[in-house]
Amino acid sequence: MNLNQLYYFKTLAELEHYTKAAEKLNISQPTLSHSIAAMEKELGAFLFEKQGRNVVLTKYGRIYMFYVENALTQLELGKNQIERLVAEGGGHVGLAYMTSVGTNFVPEIIAGFLDDPQNKNISFSCYEGNTKTLLYNLKREKYDLIFCSMVENESDVEFIPVYEQGLVVIVPENHPLAEKEKVTIQDICPYPLICYTKESGMRRIIDDLFVKAQIMPNILCQFEDVNSMAGLVAANQGIAIITDNPSIQNYKVTKLEFDTPYSKRMVYMAYVLNRYLPPAVEKFKEYIIQRTKEK
Structure with a gap:
């Protein structure tokens, strides 16, 4: 059974006349007749019965008509949705990013893009996650674009640097280090470290800092998001190295400058190479690239 047969069946059911239905469908x-007979054979039931010069639905035909109408309606809605998503001047962007850029960078870049009247009909769906999860879902087409850390050996993904984040150290307000303006990795090594999980791009950066310093960190707890880390630091359970984030102002912690040559983290825009990007996504991608060049 194919889509044309469903349209043939629906049209005949509405007009109740083979000649009129064939004329409307522009077929003989x-x-x-052959198409309807094939449907009835496949279903194992008669769908129409004669009534004078006309044909009307049988009991089975009426049941089937309910599902055919629903199916064709859903297909039409799907077609309209796809046309809306790929239309020039409109469309949709599926965007995902690390939690650390969700407070300022992402809202600012979306707002800047939508400030252009030509983009006012473009909508966004936004998601958060760690770099490993973001890449996994990007490659499975759940997202169009992501903001993440660089990952090596991802030959099918393009990484474009778009935003640099500073690293800071947060400590409880009554901590011995709280009186300092800046700290080194040697200053913080005696204290329990609240850290990102191993799936996070930031974890690789922090691990590398300790390797370069030839220090073994005392990791107490691991979290995916900076808010949970800041909450535990505020509870006087340790210290943390995080990306500088406005949300930590909501916690009773002291932010210290991190005195290290590697106190920056680059954020990348990533997308799958050689995959079709709808016009709205392509337009947003180019906006980000141009914005990065200008800054």
Whole structure:
């Protein structure tokens, strides 16, 4: 059974006349008759019965008509949705990013893009996650674009640097280090470290800092998001190295400058190479690239 047969069945059910239905469908009457007969054979039930010069739905035909109408309606809605998503001047962007850029960078870049009247009909769906999860879902087409850390050996993904984040150290307000303006990795090594999980791009950066310093960190707890880390630091359970984030102002912690040559983290825009990007996504991608060049 194919889509044309469903349209043939629906049209015949509405007009109740083979000749009129064939004319409306722009096919021959024998073609219509053969199509309906094939449907009835496949379903194992008669869908129409004669009534004078007309045909009307049987009991089975009426049942089937309910599902055919629903199916065709859903297909039409799907077609309209796809046309809306890829239309020039409109469309949709599926965007995902690390939690650390969700407070300022992402809202600012979306707002800047939508400030252009030509983009006012473009909508966004936004998601958060760690770099490993973001890449996994990007490659499975759940997202169009992501903001993440660089990951090596991802030959099918393009990484474009777009934003640099500073690293800071947060400590409880009554901590011995709280009186300092800046700290080194040697200053913080005696204290329990609240850290990102191993799936996070930031974890690789922090691990590398300790390797370069030839220090073994005392990791107490691991979290995916900076808010949970800041909450535990505020509870006087340790210290943390995080990306500088406005949300930490909501916690009773002291932010210290991190005195290290590697106190920056680059954020990348990533997308799958050689995959079709709808016009809205392509336009947003180019906006980000141009914005990065200008800054």
